[in-house]
Amino acid sequence: MKAVPELAFGELTDVIGFLMEIDKLKGVQRRTKVLGTQRQENTAEHSWHFAVAAMALAPYAGDDVDINRVIRMALVHDIVEIDAGDVLVYDLAGRHAVHALEEAAAERLFGLLPEPQRRQFHQLWREYEAAETADARFALLLDRLMPMLMNLHNFGQSWVENGIRLEQVLARNAFIGEVYPDLWEHLQGHLYQARENGWLK
Amino acid sequence: MKAVPELAFGELTDVIGFLMEIDKLKGVQRRTKVLGTQRQENTAEHSWHFAVAAMALAPYAGDDVDINRVIRMALVHDIVEIDAGDVLVYDLAGRHAVHALEEAAAERLFGLLPEPQRRQFHQLWREYEAAETADARFALLLDRLMPMLMNLHNFGQSWVENGIRLEQVLARNAFIGEVYPDLWEHLQGHLYQARENGWLK
Numbered sequence: 001m002k003a004v005p006e007l008a009f010g011e012l013t014d015v016i017g018f019l020m021e022i023d024k025l026k027g028v029q030r031r032t033k034v035l036g037t038q039r040q041e042n043t044a045e046h047s048w049h050f051a052v053a054a055m056a057l058a059p060y061a062g063d064d065v066d067i068n069r070v071i072r073m074a075l076v077h078d079i080v081e082i083d084a085g086d087v088l089v090y091d092l093a094g095r096h097a098v099h100a101l102e103e104a105a106a107e108r109l110f111g112l113l114p115e116p117q118r119r120q121f122h123q124l125w126r127e128y129e130a131a132e133t134a135d136a137r138f139a140l141l142l143d144r145l146m147p148m149l150m151n152l153h154n155f156g157q158s159w160v161e162n163g164i165r166l167e168q169v170l171a172r173n174a175f176i177g178e179v180y181p182d183l184w185e186h187l188q189g190h191l192y193q194a195r196e197n198g199w200l201k
Numbered sequence: 202m203k204a205v206p207e208l209a210f211g212e213l214t215d216v217i218g219f220l221m222e223i224d225k226l227k228g229v230q231r232r233t234k235v236l237g238t239q240r241q242e243n244t245a246e247h248s249w250h251f252a253v254a255a256m257a258l259a260p261y262a263g264d265d266v267d268i269n270r271v272i273r274m275a276l277v278h279d280i281v282e283i284d285a286g287d288v289l290v291y292d293l294a295g296r297h298a299v300h301a302l303e304e305a306a307a308e309r310l311f312g313l314l315p316e317p318q319r320r321q322f323h324q325l326w327r328e329y330e331a332a333e334t335a336d337a338r339f340a341l342l343l344d345r346l347m348p349m350l351m352n353l354h355n356f357g358q359s360w361v362e363n364g365i366r367l368e369q370v371l372a373r374n375a376f377i378g379e380v381y382p383d384l385w386e387h388l389q390g391h392l393y394q395a396r397e398n399g400w401l402k
Contacts, residue, residue: 007353007354007391008387009384009387009388010383010384010386010387011261011383012258012261012384012387015257015258016350018257019250019253019254019257019347019350020236020350020351020354022250022253023235023236023250023351024236025246025249026235026242026246026250027235027238034224034227034228035221035224035225037228041227042246044245044246044249044250045226045227045243045245045246045249047249048226048245048246048248048249048252048276049220049223049224049227049245051249051252051272051276052220052223052276052277052280053220055273055276055277055318055321055322056216056219056220056314056318056322057213057216058318059317059318060212060213068269068272071252071269071272071273071276072256072272075249075252075253075256075272076253076256079253113257116260117256117257117259117260120256121256121257146220149217149220149221150221150224152208153208153221182211182212183210183211183213185211186209186210186211186213187210190208
């Protein structure tokens with residue numbers, strides 16, 4: 001992909017080049033549609049929604065979670081999709097295949113930034129991907145939660161369109177029960193109801 | 202505007218109702234178009250772009266600026282547009298008229314949240330609007346910077362379409378020279394060039 005032409009901004013030239021390049025995230029489409037519309041949401045607006053969810057759910061995150069870091073993960077977690085595209089969370093083979101592409105995308109895109117920003121963005125993305133720290137696990141919970149909530153408020157739209165089964169949703173998201181058992185309890189109830197409604201197979 | 206139907210999530214019910222309601226920000230259109238496309242950006246994706254700009258420009262913000270607060274301002278600063286709409290920054294009469302609408306929008310939308318989140322979101326928005334603290338002034342700089350940068354990288358798209366004059370851009374954004382003189386110096390050079398190119402009157 002061709003980068004947009006660069007304008008001189010002194011010490012800010014590289015940062016501004018990066019900011020113009022990542023405008024492309026607004027053109028990466030996800031499966032989820034904006035509520036009450038026929039328009040697929042893009043990854044930039046999803047990242048905003050996820051980051052606001054981190055702010056709004058901060059009081060329930062637990063003392064070991066630094067919400068400012070979770071917000072930053074939300075903002076950068078999908079920038080690699082500019083080169084690698086969005087892969088449905090239930091497409092396990094696709095997600096495996098895209099991993100090398102995402103690594104290369106991270107090198108190229110975060111590599112547009114000067115230090116120390118390059119290292120900071122790259123490390124946040126790696127930490128999110130590894131899903132091992134408390135911050136990354138809470139971030140992953142929110143990233144998974146948002147499309148589930150949107151489906152539950154939108155007649156199961158992307159589940160129906162992609163033929164998703166209840167068992168897939170339960171298996172892929174069971175870790176939520178470890179991070180926030182009460183939320184998972186409620187979610188499970190709504191997911192079983194979604195199958196009753198015919199929104200999940 | 203009708204709120205989306207609410208699902209029970211225990212202590213999270215109100216927060217999740219808020220998160221589903223603010224999905225509507227993805228449908229608020231701005232004048233600026235996504236680079237290289239004919240699609241107007243919406244306020245949700247703009248808010249993401251602004252928040253990432255805060256992260257990427259953090260090293261140049263000065264010691265009196267708390268970037269985590271600037272990021273949070275970016276995420277919430279335009280949520281009121283769900284009820285009040287987007288008004289062009291150069292439409293001073295329109296901006297004045299919309300002020301009462303925005304106050305009511307903040308009451309309604311942030312009022313969907315439980316305490317202490319309601320107060321936190323509302324205060325961040327008020328602080329951003331007042332543009333008096335170092336954090337809010339840096340946030341305002343970024344909010345103004347992003348569409349200028351996009352115009353400079355997109356043949357002056359929204360300036361041309363709205364008949365904007367160079368003098369308007371210089372007058373409305375001169376405060377950037379107080380916050381970050383070196384950036385303003387570079388911007389001014391590009392803005393004068395934009396008029397040479399016919400992108401500004």
